[in-house]
Amino acid sequence: MTGRIIVGPVLGFRGSKEGRWYTSALLVLADNATPPQLTFTVGGFQANAVAVLLKTFAGSYVWRLDWWVAQTNSEQIVTYAVNNGTAYQYLVPELNKPLRICYGSCFGVHTLQDVNKLRNKNAMWKVLARVHQEKPYHLFFLGGDQVYSDQVWEMVPALRNWLSKKLKKRVQAPFTPEMEQEVASFYFNLYTRMWSQKQPAAILSQIPTLMMWDDHDIFDGWGSYVPEQQECPVFKGIYYQAREHFRLFQLQTNTDGVIGELALLGKSGYTFAHRMGDLALVALDLRSERTQNQVTSPESWDSLQTWLDEAIREKLLPDGTPQKACKHLLVLSGIPVVNADLTLLETALNIRPGQQRMEDDLKDQWLSRAHQQERLRLIRGLLKFSQESGCRVTLVSGDAHVAFTGFIQSEPEANTGAEPLVINQLTSSAMVNLPPPTLVVYMMEKLLAGKVEVLDQGITARLLKFPGTNRRIIGARNWLSLTLDEQPSIHAEWYVEGEEKPFAKVIPPINVK
Numbered sequence: 001m002t003g004r005i006i007v008g009p010v011l012g013f014r015g016s017k018e019g020r021w022y023t024s025a026l027l028v029l030a031d032n033a034t035p036p037q038l039t040f041t042v043g044g045f046q047a048n049a050v051a052v053l054l055k056t057f058a059g060s061y062v063w064r065l066d067w068w069v070a071q072t073n074s075e076q077i078v079t080y081a082v083n084n085g086t087a088y089q090y091l092v093p094e095l096n097k098p099l100r101i102c103y104g105s106c107f108g109v110h111t112l113q114d115v116n117k118l119r120n121k122n123a124m125w126k127v128l129a130r131v132h133q134e135k136p137y138h139l140f141f142l143g144g145d146q147v148y149s150d151q152v153w154e155m156v157p158a159l160r161n162w163l164s165k166k167l168k169k170r171v172q173a174p175f176t177p178e179m180e181q182e183v184a185s186f187y188f189n190l191y192t193r194m195w196s197q198k199q200p201a202a203i204l205s206q207i208p209t210l211m212m213w214d215d216h217d218i219f220d221g222w223g224s225y226v227p228e229q230q231e232c233p234v235f236k237g238i239y240y241q242a243r244e245h246f247r248l249f250q251l252q253t254n255t256d257g258v259i260g261e262l263a264l265l266g267k268s269g270y271t272f273a274h275r276m277g278d279l280a281l282v283a284l285d286l287r288s289e290r291t292q293n294q295v296t297s298p299e300s301w302d303s304l305q306t307w308l309d310e311a312i313r314e315k316l317l318p319d320g321t322p323q324k325a326c327k328h329l330l331v332l333s334g335i336p337v338v339n340a341d342l343t344l345l346e347t348a349l350n351i352r353p354g355q356q357r358m359e360d361d362l363k364d365q366w367l368s369r370a371h372q373q374e375r376l377r378l379i380r381g382l383l384k385f386s387q388e389s390g391c392r393v394t395l396v397s398g399d400a401h402v403a404f405t406g407f408i409q410s411e412p413e414a415n416t417g418a419e420p421l422v423i424n425q426l427t428s429s430a431m432v433n434l435p436p437p438t439l440v441v442y443m444m445e446k447l448l449a450g451k452v453e454v455l456d457q458g459i460t461a462r463l464l465k466f467p468g469t470n471r472r473i474i475g476a477r478n479w480l481s482l483t484l485d486e487q488p489s490i491h492a493e494w495y496v497e498g499e500e501k502p503f504a505k506v507i508p509p510i511n512v513k
Contacts, residue, residue: 003032006060007192007201009082011090012252013139013208014260015274020068021092022260023208025049026252027063027082028192038065040080042092043072049080054254057188064252066260071095088205093138096277098484102128102207103141105334105398106430108148108194110220117434124431124477125199127495131481132206140207141283143398144214144334145433146250147194149187149242152219156182162234171228175237183238187245195249211250212270212283214334214399215364218242223290224364230291243288246270265307266300273304275311278327278488280391282307286334293370305381313389326391327488327509331382336397337366337375338406338425338461340448340473364399376456383410383421383459392510394490396480398429401436403474403494404449404463405505411458424507426492428480441475449473466494466503474503 007028014022027036035051049065056062069078069092076092093099109118153159158179162170195201215222218239229235244254251259251270258264265271269288274281282304289297314325366375386393395406406425435441449472453461463472474496481493481502488509493502 003029003034003061005082005085006030007195008205009038009065009080009088010195010204010249010252011206011208012064012260013210014066015262016071016276017261019071019095021071022066022068023078023090024067024252024260025065025080025082026249027065029061029063031059033061036063036065036082037084038067038080038082039084040067040069040078042069042076042078054252055248058185060188060192062248090206090208091136091138098486098488099139099276099279100135100137100484101139101141101482102132102137102479103143103396103398103426103428103482104128104431104479105143105214105428106145106216106401106433107142107200108145108216109433110148110150110216111154114434118432121432122197122199123497124479124495125203127497128203128479129199131495132203135483137207137481140203140209141281141332141396142209142211142250143332143396143429144212145216145399145430146211146213147190148216148433149190149218150216150220152183152186152238156186158182159234159238170234171232173232173234175233179234180237180241183241184244187241191245191249210281210283212272212285212332212334213246213250213287215287217246217250218287221364223287224292226292263307263311265303267297267303269296269300271296271300271304273307273311275326279484280312280326280329281332282329283332284334295366295371295374301377301381305385308385308389312385312391325389328484328490328507329382329385329391329393330482331393331395333366333395333397335364335366335399336404336406336425336427337379337395338408338453338463339365339367339400339404339427340444340463341367341451341453379408379423379455379459379461382423383408386423386510387421390510392490392507393423394507395423395425396482397425397427400427401430401433402441402444403428403476403478403480403496403503404472405466405492406461407464408455408459408461424505426480426482426505428478428494430477431479432477435475435477438475441473445471445473467505469503 009025012024014024038049049067052064054062054064075094079089081087262272262274269285271285272283286295312326315323317323382393404427408423410421449463455461465472476497478494478496483491490507492505495502
């Protein structure tokens, strides 16, 4: 006899290698340590997944079930069930053929008061479910703020008591065993509560996921606090619990080591990368190594560059066979690299420090003065890689609670006759959280969105109008669809609350002459 399922199955993508498509499923069971049995069927073949116990907590057991399916020359439907219960299905793509990917971010709200402001909280999950039924997706990228942990300060009694002390005593106070237990319970219960909701649970059981965290998966503004707070025992204790539960529920692992066949890059974070035929993916961890003056460590940037050189460029493999260059590289950056300069909006709205929730976002954004050199390093590195490899680079981001499309352009040197280098950015958020106030969206559109930013000599960035519209900013909840065709081009579609048809943009590959 096995325990009651509290959460799951939540599908995870573990990579592809030598024609095998690796998948996992996360389950949280209650009151029984007996391993669950997951049976899957594809093309008349039936087999069982391997169960791995990841964690036990307060009478609950967290399991990961691992299996793989051989890709063929046709798309395959995989049917699976846990303990002979409900049957679920997902798609395995055709070998070396284009994928369909959906992307979303910001799946909760900051405070309990914000919940009351939401109308039809999971409306965009329902839209995603409808579109998935019509044109099923192979992968679901979740780009940050999968859960909102800001309420940890309100819901954990030991932390409320800590907050009542003066700053000097707070930064010196230990992270007590009582705090550790209460904070661990908070994060565990937060994930189980969020992912057992009907609409998200249905999608998470049908589309294998790839997830990367952002600040709200820890708590609002993590990494942008002054050093004495960032390094104090209580902050570090909370971060450790947030990290453990992110690793458990989002990456489906209980170690800092390997994530299936995905390449884990960097010094101490969770930046990961993977190549699938003509498409490569890099998900940047912008939180694990963040400080007020750093987004990601130099070691992590170097590790990323090494991976790009090894995994994506055209070259001869050790066995003498040629490796073709990728056609598209998707770089997931939870914080948009191209954005309206919100520091100007702060001045326009006369936002005073400590008075607005936006203050944390201003410190966090790539455009913050403290991060501009690191941002330029990222942009110049991606432009150089694109030029040398012939691979089109596209940034995918969230966080902003609006949708927009960014455009980075590097002009060629004079008299070379070369075409400008271009990086597109596709920003989609929030799927659940509230959009900014109408006045803020209006001012972003009218005062800021049309400005051209000079990044460096010959390199500029700006926001583009959505094709066929006069709008650069979409101030409504949304999610993003990415479909590759045979060319291969990327067909991007933003599904927006209240809009009958999606906003669309096509990103072609670089034409190699």
